[in-house]
Amino acid sequence: MVQPVLIADPTRKERRRPTRQGKTYFLRTFGCQMNEHDSERIAGLFEADGMLPVSDYASADVVFINTCTIRENADNRLYGHLGHLKQLKDELPGKVLIVGGCAAQKDRDIVRRRAPWVDVVLGTHNLDRVLDLMDHAQEWGPITEIAEELQSMPSDLPVRRELAHSAWVTIQVGCNNTCTFCIVPAVRGVEISRRPGDIVREVERLAADGVVEVTLLGQNVNTYGRDLAIDGRRRPVFAELLRRVGEVEGIRRIRFTSPHPADFREDVALAMAETDAVCEQLHLPLQSGSSRVLARMHRGYNVERYLSRLEMARRIIPDLAVSTDIIVGFPGETEEDFEMTLDVVREARFDQAFMFQFSPRPGTEAALQVDEFVEPEVAQERFNRLLEVQSENSVALNRAQLGRRVEVLAEGPSKKDRTVATTRTRDGRVVHIPGAYPPGTFLDVEITQAAKHHLIGSPI
Numbered sequence: 201m202v203q204p205v206l207i208a209d210p211t212r213k214e215r216r217r218p219t220r221q222g223k224t225y226f227l228r229t230f231g232c233q234m235n236e237h238d239s240e241r242i243a244g245l246f247e248a249d250g251m252l253p254v255s256d257y258a259s260a261d262v263v264f265i266n267t268c269t270i271r272e273n274a275d276n277r278l279y280g281h282l283g284h285l286k287q288l289k290d291e292l293p294g295k296v297l298i299v300g301g302c303a304a305q306k307d308r309d310i311v312r313r314r315a316p317w318v319d320v321v322l323g324t325h326n327l328d329r330v331l332d333l334m335d336h337a338q339e340w341g342p343i344t345e346i347a348e349e350l351q352s353m354p355s356d357l358p359v360r361r362e363l364a365h366s367a368w369v370t371i372q373v374g375c376n377n378t379c380t381f382c383i384v385p386a387v388r389g390v391e392i393s394r395r396p397g398d399i400v401r402e403v404e405r406l407a408a409d410g411v412v413e414v415t416l417l418g419q420n421v422n423t424y425g426r427d428l429a430i431d432g433r434r435r436p437v438f439a440e441l442l443r444r445v446g447e448v449e450g451i452r453r454i455r456f457t458s459p460h461p462a463d464f465r466e467d468v469a470l471a472m473a474e475t476d477a478v479c480e481q482l483h484l485p486l487q488s489g490s491s492r493v494l495a496r497m498h499r500g501y502n503v504e505r506y507l508s509r510l511e512m513a514r515r516i517i518p519d520l521a522v523s524t525d526i527i528v529g530f531p532g533e534t535e536e537d538f539e540m541t542l543d544v545v546r547e548a549r550f551d552q553a554f555m556f557q558f559s560p561r562p563g564t565e566a567a568l569q570v571d572e573f574v575e576p577e578v579a580q581e582r583f584n585r586l587l588e589v590q591s592e593n594s595v596a597l598n599r600a601q602l603g604r605r606v607e608v609l610a611e612g613p614s615k616k617d618r619t620v621a622t623t624r625t626r627d628g629r630v631v632h633i634p635g636a637y638p639p640g641t642f643l644d645v646e647i648t649q650a651a652k653h654h655l656i657g658s659p660i
């Protein structure tokens with residue numbers, strides 16, 4: 201079991217004396233990396249308050265559910281969990297239940313109405329308030345507090361990282377885009393970038409603490425710095441930040457997520473190619489292969505522009521692995537539109553694709569286009585066809601790795617077989633190797649077998 205690390209940020213004023221010494225907590229996180237990292241901050245606050253982590257709802261004094269609202273089933277799962285927690289709370293009235301994250305930010309009143317037994321409901325902008333709100337709930341009863349604007353950058357809070365050798369680093373929160381299917385701007389707010397110096401100092405602290413890999417987090421990293429001005433005029437840009445983080449001693453791997461194709465330019469591709477630590481991995485969400493559908497999605501690019509950015513990245517960065525996101529069944533999508541998506545996927549040869557069926561999110565423009573919703577069985581049939589085309593690509597591109605000698609970073613024992621270690625290449629491929637290697641160990645392996653979603657290797 202990897203020993204998580206509690207980092208007391210030296211710049212952070214001590215908030216308060218621990219008041220919950222020895223109490224236990226359990227954190228359940230749904231959704232994206234942003235939520236994973238917010239949960240590390242909540243865990244940091246809990247442990248700074250004297251609490252200890254446990255691994256299930258039943259044995260925890262405090263339960264925090266960090267919610268997602270990106271797709272319908274995320275909501276359904278939340279209320280399923282809250283129903284189960286009601287029984288536990290009935291048995292142990294002192295148990296504290298907290299609901300945070302994007303679903304709480306968006307549906308605070310619905311959460312309160314459907315789960316009145318929840319003690320604290322807070323959003324994505326006021327993580328720093330969680331301990332005060334727990335005090336309030338214990339004194340005065342259930343409380344809901346949602347901030348419409350960011351109160352403090354997550355990076356200002358203590359963190360308890362899941363992995364000792366690898367860390368998320370928030371560079372920007374929020375998104376200024378208006379993709380018609382996406383609820384993120386409504387729950388995460390406008391883009392706010394951290395100052396480059398703060399980010400570099402955090403990475404230096406992480407490196408001093410033994411971290412060798414950092415993942416820079418933002419909803420749209422390519423517009424990083426757009427809201428900042430240095431010496432009153434010039435704005436920092438993402439390419440520059442990549443180079444500066446790449447100079448930090450001890451950091452051997454840099455990843456980032458997510459870039460937006462409309463803003464992905466040559467300066468970032470050059471910074472990736474010219475900065476040794478930046479990994480040859482790019483996540484470039486396509487969403488649809490039909491320019492007509494992309495326009496309806498307000499994505500801000502068409503297929504030609506997307507493919508030209510992809511071609512530019514592959515030309516500048518050798519051995520680049522590319523992953524993407526695709527939505528099937530967007531309102532109004534015709535069979536012809538979908539065929540275009542299949543054509544682009546065949547042409548682009550993505551190493552990996554995260555494929556989803558359109559899920560109407562209340563509060564988004566696309567959710568109002570009810571008359572043009574694609575029949576569920578039609579969407580499912582298209583989804584299956586897309587899965588087939590992408591699987592062929594993934595298998596073929598993984599097979600092309602056979603015989604290659606590559607550097608991998610150990611992440612820990614494989615979940616399925618503890619005699620096998622899970623490791624990852626620079627371009628993001630999972631490689632299982634026999635034996636046990638401490639997380640954070642670099643080693644060279646030869647790729648001996650290839651499957652759809654992973655490779656098998658043997659240490660050289």
Ligand code: SF4
Binds near residue numbers: 378379382383385460
């Ligand atoms: S770029 Fe679009 S899809 Fe991505 S978070 Fe922003 S609004 Fe959502």
